[in-house]
Amino acid sequence: MSKPLQAIRGMNDILPAAAPLWQHFEQIVRDWLAGYGYREIRMPIVEQTGLFSRAIGAVTDIVEKEMYTFTDHLNGESLTLRPEGTASCVRAVLEHNLLFGSPQRLFYTGPMFRHERPQKGRYRQFHQVGIESLGYAGPDMDAEHILMTARLWKQLGLNDIELQINTLGTSEDRARHRARLIHYLQAHQDQLDDDAKRRLHTNPLRILDSKNPALQAIIAAAPKLLDDLDEVSLKHFEALQALLRAAEVSFSINPRLVRGLDYYNFTVFEWVTDQLGSQGTVCAGGRYDGLVEQLGGKPAAACGFAMGVERLLALMEAQGIAPSPPVLDVYLVHVGEQADAVAMQVAEQLRDAGLGVVLHCGGGSFKSQMKKADASAARFAVILGEDEVKAGVVSLKSLRVQAEQVSVTVEEVAPLVRG
Ligand code: ATP
Ligand code: MG
Secondary structure, X not given: OOOOOOOOOOEOOOOOOOHHHHHHHHHHHHHHHHOOOOEEOOOOOEEXXXXXXHHHOOOOHHHHHHOEEEEOOOOOOEEEEOOXXXXXXXXXHHHOOOXXXXXXXXXXXXXXXXXXXXXXXXXXXEEEEEEEXXXXXXXXXXXXXXXXXXXXXXXXXXOOOEEEEEXXXXXXXXXXXXXXXXXXXXXXXXXXXXXXXXXXXXOHHHHOOOOOHHHHHHHHOOOOHHHHOOHHHHXXXXXXXXXXXXXXXXXXXOOOOOOOOOOOEEEEEEEEOOOOOOOOEEEEEEEOOXXXXXXXXXXXXXXXXXXXXXXXXXXXXXXXXXXXXXXXXEEEEEOOHHXXXXXXXXXXXXXXXXXXXXXXXXXXXXXXXXXXXXXXXXXXXXXXXXXXXXXXXXXXXXXXXXXXXXXXXXXXXXXHHHX
16 A cells, blocks of 8 residues: 655645634634725735845845746746735736726735745645735824734734734835945945845845844944934834824833835834744735836825734634534434435435534434434434334434433424523
8 A cells, every 4th residue: 555645745744623713814804904994805826936036125035935836838837836915915906907996905815835844834825814904104094004003903802912012114225224234234245144245245234134133233233224214204103103002902012023025114113022922023015116017007096014813823722722523513413215215305304494504414323323412512302213204203312411311303302402
């Protein structure tokens, strides 16, 4: 016998035992999004590779080494499994002209793919809930995003997630800063690691995001972008902070906060917890006013964020948040030829009356069927034997509390089960 096949490393099955937590999370997220007037958009999982290199930036980690890219053998086109949702979302909005006349508040959910080293909280297929607000230039929208995430943590019952914010300024600010940064880093070139040397002229800002302990001292003393900001950038950043203070959302400014994607300007933020080891960022986002134009649209301001669903679920588990276990109304036991012949109809009748019913399948003795009923999530067994069929009734037995078994008609079952 050959070895059974396995899933691809870093790509997880979500098994039935884990599904209730996912569904619980998804339900809360859906209600939360509706409460802010965000509308769903669903994009394909595969896009032209060029979309991502153009949107995310050719020298970012994602585009340089994390994308699942392959050639479509029919036409030679280079395609990529989406590593994130923003690029696809903006592409779709432009393709369908959704920004014509009205700004958009949108959300999407689903799997993303990045070829990273799998570890706890870091997978090759992972899930995001993402939000994009297109056509909104003011800091009020940045604040809305942060406030709404704060509310979501509350609704999920999560504690100890801290907000860090920063501003990346305008592209002119960054160009000024970049020159200063390269100058500084060049002076310390002998102490840089290979990654940092490689990025020195392509993406020096990213060096500040390095996790290498040997670089932390150099990073700490590096020039700060905040000191290179012009008035417009500072005003946007200060207005955001004022809105957060008014809403009593606490935050800290992390001048080292940069994002792994090139398209950000002004606000960036992350929600971070120290309860998940080194993969502690559960939600990240910011403003990307240049992207719409960069992807061929008329200039339009935009901002958004994405949260990592696996990380949030891990945090819920760590904090003991569990959905109530699923319940089922009825397990239908049937023994004997005549009972077997009508069991499926009886089950349908009970479902017509609004009950959830698992019909026993696969035969077996009364005793073994009752064992299965007990082990199921059902509150009641409905029993159909030869005697019941003859008398035109069913037996109803509570599986969870001590109570007499009763003989009732099929019509009487639903009211009794509902209690
Ligand atoms: P990190 O610094 O952890 O690699 P990132 O900056 O690459 O994160 P984003 O692209 O901003 O992440 O994605 C938003 C969120 O999606 C992250 O904050 C995280 O919660 C989640 N996420 C990103 N990559 C992964 C992954 N490989 N596995 C699981 N979750 C992920
Ligand atoms: Mg990453």
